[in-house]
Amino acid sequence: MALNKLQDLGLKCSLHHRGFVNSIADSSLFILRNSNVHVLFLVYVDDIIITGSNVSYIEELNKGLNSEFSLKDLGALHYFLGIEAHRNSTGLILSQAKYIQDLLTKTRITEAKSVPTPMQTGHQLSAHEGDLLTNPEEYRSVVGALQYLTITRPEITFSVNKLCQFVHSPTTSHWNACKRLLRYLNDTIHYGLHFKVPDMTKLVFHAFTDSNWASCPDDRRSCSGYCVLLSPNLISWSAKKQPVVVR
Incomplete structure (x- = not known):
């Protein structure tokens, strides 16, 4: 409306x-x-x-x-603030396919080779790795756009949080990690959140949380993450760096 x-x-x-x-x-x-x-x-x-x-x-x-x-x-709702709503017999699917396509076109990633994961396994980004970017504004713009994408793509939340930690002084290593995430999105453009109709007589909350202890090589702070499900539906999630060093 x-x-x-x-x-x-x-x-x-x-x-x-x-x-x-x-x-x-x-x-x-x-x-x-x-x-x-x-x-x-x-x-x-x-x-x-x-x-x-x-x-x-x-x-x-x-x-x-x-x-x-x-x-x-x-x-009926079909599109709202860059979020697409699709209904089928199983429930409601929220996605941002057009938003992703526009971002990939802007960054010239549409023809790049796809990758199976948002980040490289086992590689910890550091503020002291790589050379400073000559045009950091592009990095900041893309990472800002990726933050909005986490509304319907919870599986990239951890990766986006990592990239956000270096917007003040991004390097070539951070930009490569950002482009890898874009390549992953290029192959999963139609992924989204699927909200199924639950059994109202058997509504159950499930919550999962974890942290990668002392994972940051620069300050040894951990990154915490959680997700909350109401019956089969994911309703809340987060990934962020802890403010203090913990043991």
């Missing part, structure tokens, strides 16, 4: 009047939850996603908001 000249404050007041509350985690997400209805209302600038458990209520909400603001209903 798209909005035309919508005042954020007016929309917020209207939603609050209807019983929506702001999410603690994200102020742009509004939630309505009662015994009959559970609706999520996500706003980004002039774009909106509405989903929930009651189709009739959502249709009524659309009509009500349309009487207050200038709305354009774009139908």
Whole structure:
């Protein structure tokens, strides 16, 4: 759904009047939850996603908001902020194939030989390895774009985190590692997140965490990672360098 000249404050007041509350985690997400209805209302600038458990209520909400603001209903979700949504009989698949293709074209990697893994096994990147890049802005731009890609590609989160640690002074070694990751993406462009419809009577949380102890050759700090699944669906993940040296 798209909005035309919508005042954020007016929309917020209207939603609050209807019983929506702001999410603690994200102020742009509004939630309505009662015994009959559970609706999520996500706003980004002039774009909106509405989903929930009651189709009739959502249709009524659309009509009500349309009487207050200038709305354009774009139908079922297919594309939002570079993220593609595909539905099938098993659930919902989120991917960023077009986003990856644009990035590969920009970096001239489309014809490069593919690799099976995002990073070279056993190789630890160091700030003192390689020669300083003459054009570090390109490295920073590509790594910044890769950060957004981790929204639907959790398997590259660790690699992207490693590359981000050298944006202040990237070298040829870091750029080669970045290009390797791009070559991996070139062969896995249609990978994404698959959200299956779970058995609502048997919802179970699973969490996994690990760290590669003292892995950084420069300061001996570890990198920690975790992932959280709700039944079969991956809902949260992270990989980051620990702020202190631990034993």
